Amino acid sequence: MRSPPLSIGLFAGAFGLDLGLEQAGFQTVSLVENEPDAVKTIALNRPHLTESAIPRDIRQVDAVTLLAEGGRVLNLSRPLHPGEVDLVTGDPPCQPFSTAGKRGSVGDPRGSLFMDFIRLIEAIQPRFFIMENVRGLLSAPIRHRSHNQRGTGFAPLEPDEKAGSALQVVLAEMRRIGYQINYGLLNAADYGVPQVRQRVIFIGSREGEAVTLPQPTHHREGLQGLPQWRTxxxxxxxxxxxxxxxxxxxxxxxxxxxxxxxxxxxxxxxxxxxxxxxxxxxxxxxxxxxxxxxxxxxxxxxxxxxxxxxxxxxxxxxxxxxxxxxxxxxxxxxxxxxxxxxxxxxxxxxxxxxAVPVLLAKAIGENIYKAFSL
Missing domain, CATH: 3.90.120 (DNA Methylase; Chain A, domain 2)
Incomplete structure (x- = not known):
């Protein structure tokens, strides 16, 4: 195993997901984030990432640039090659799927920034990827039909009007680029975060490795031999x-x-x-x-x-x-x-x-890190 495994953070925000992965043993070598204050936050705390910690639109970023930045962070005399980055992470903007947003259709994910996440993973070819999103993605239709236009006297729901149709598109795109997917709904409180926060986590494996979601380290009532949720x-x-x-x-x-x-x-x-x-x-x-x-x-x-x-x-x-x-x-x-x-x-x-809670990210990262020690 090359030590430490290398990661690239897309939609990096203020570095919460990447920071947890650092604590799990990964090294971030490049990132993409468009929000000016967030990239300044990253540059303040991680000066070695200053080159990539600049506001930039992911639609204008290519894998060649990210791999070259990674090579320079590692003081190599060449860019990193596709397949040399071990992990790509990101949480494409969740607003289209959020149940806190406008009720109705989310639109086809293939027309969103999610596809830039997919594009860069396909080009970088990491061994694994992590995607985080809000729980609404599990049930969101691509196109919403009003409830007063359903049932007797109305046509059956079209496939893209059914609950979960957006999720099926997301999974299909991940599989199309050659990744086996494991996903589920995690509550940050189950991993030592003093906060109830439910998020959908996707783990993709290029080589078909069966990487599972992390087992809880805490329990609401302190059962199953686990400490109680932190308050x-x-x-x-x-x-x-x-x-x-x-x-x-x-x-x-x-x-x-x-x-x-x-x-x-x-x-x-x-x-x-x-x-x-x-x-x-x-x-x-x-x-x-x-x-x-x-x-x-x-x-x-x-x-x-x-x-x-x-x-x-x-x-x-x-x-x-x-x-x-x-x-x-x-x-x-x-x-x-x-x-x-x-x-x-x-x-x-x-x-x-x-941000993704740091301890939740660490728990996910530790589960993936185990694959590098086999």
Whole structure:
């Protein structure tokens, strides 16, 4: 085995997935990311990747460039060749599949940036690849038909209108370029991340190796001989902040948050105050659990979002009258405390919220790394 195995990160974001893979034993030699603050974050923390840590559109990047960058990072006198990179990773933008987005069709993945992910894997020929995406991909149709146009008197659903049709296209494209696929839904809390965050993970193997998804290291109730899920209190226990960075709440929000305790939300407000607190959302459907939500110390955090101060996805500190700070979100996403994020507070929230939790990435990487020691 060449040590360490080499990886290239596509849609690298703030490096969460790649950082976890580093902790599992891989070395990132090139990356692609289009967001200016995210690549500055990577360059600050990994100066040896400065050449590739520049904003660039993946549609304009070819494998020749990435392999040449990898050769220079390794101080070779030549570019890396196809097949010499061991792992390519990425999470193509998840918005088309997200259940948090507009309900309806997602469009054909063959017309999205997913195909640039496939294009580069086919050209780089890594032994393995990892793709991460939101759970909505498992059930999303390519084309959505309104529910009032289904059933008796209407034509049967077309293949691309059926649940899961987008997933079938994704799998077909992965197999078309010669990879055997293993995929499933993982919860980050099962791998030591103090956060409930479900994501679909795909592992592709060029040589048909049966690489499995990682076995959980934690359990909700601490059963099966595993430690219990880590909590918000666990995540923040050793965090010291003299001047936390956060987006402050307006007084109109604070007047209601002051009435709530840890683990409560808008439903715990006095009934006569709920309509005014909720506004138009009061009569809308859904659980609305994120409104005026004060987090509980003794549970994992909900999924860290890109805007923890937004009304519908509130992540108010259990005791302080503020949303979670940048460093608190960073700790919950299991980034090291010395990892530096570049940009405004809003940009830092976005980078952290979009990242793959580092410990989840490490667990996935460790399972793949085993194949290199056989």
């Amino acid at each position: 918000l209190k666990d995540a923040l226990a050793n965090l010291q902040e003299d001047a936390p960075e956060y987006v402050p709440y307006s007084e109109s929000r604070l007047q209601y948050l002051r009435l709530l305790k840890a683990g409560q939300n808008w439903r715990n407000l006095p009934p006569e105050l709920q309509p005014a607190a909720m506004g138009g959302a009061y009569h809308s459907g859904g659980g609305k659990v994120g409104f005026y939500r004060r987090l509980a110390w003794d549970e994992p955090a909900p999924t860290i979002t890109t805007s923890p101060h937004q009304k519908a996805t509130d992540m108010c500190h259990p005791e302080a009258l503020r949303p979670l700070s940048i460093r608190e979100c960073q700790a919950i996403q299991t980034f090291p405390q010395d990892w530096i994020f570049h940009g405004s507070i809003t940009s830092k929230y976005r980078q952290i919220g979009n």
